[in-house]
Amino acid sequence: MADLYDKAVVSNSLSKTYSVPGARIGWIVSNDTELVDRFRVYRDYTMICDGVFNDALAVHVLKNREKVLERNRAIVLNNLAIAQEWIDNEPRVSWVPPKAVSTSYIQLDIPVDDEQFCIDLLRDQGVLLVPGSRFELPRGARLGYCAAEATLREGLARLSTALRQFD
Known part of the structure; x- marks a missing residue:
């Protein structure tokens, strides 16, 4: 959708599609760089980073998607x-x-x-x-x-x- 509509905000995660709800890793895609920066600041404020295990699990899942x-x-x-x-x-x-x-x-x-x-x-x-x-x-x-x-x-x-x- 972000490629088709310049105001689209698309979110997804590993939870449902990849059956990895415990990792709590997701992403947002948008062409609105100001909005993306606001999300990034909020993410940094609320969590700074994911756990090392969650990050490794996400990488493994996505490499084998x-x-x-x-x-x-x-x-x-x-x-x-x-x-x-x-x-x-x-x-x-x-x-x-x-x-x-x-x-x-x-x-x-x-x-x-x-x-x-x-x-x-x-x-x-x-x-x-x-x-x-x-x-x-x-x-x-x-x-x-x-x-x-x-x-x-x-x-x-x-x-x-x-x-x-x-x-």
């Missing part, structure tokens, strides 16, 4: 199909299917507040969803599905168990 992205894409697409099959058979859940990302928003057909539902779900089933109301999208949740296939299937089964209380 094609392999990392190929692996991640295979996991995401496989798990996306699993999540879609689950949604197709779960009457209380709908979504606009994402193309190839590791998280999405699911709409929940439930008669309770999504925040309380997610708290109860974590307590009773050990499944963590982020309530949609935290993103100003009530009656839903952020569903992450970039996990081992068995973990994803077990989590979705437990989510279905929690949803059955409303039948």
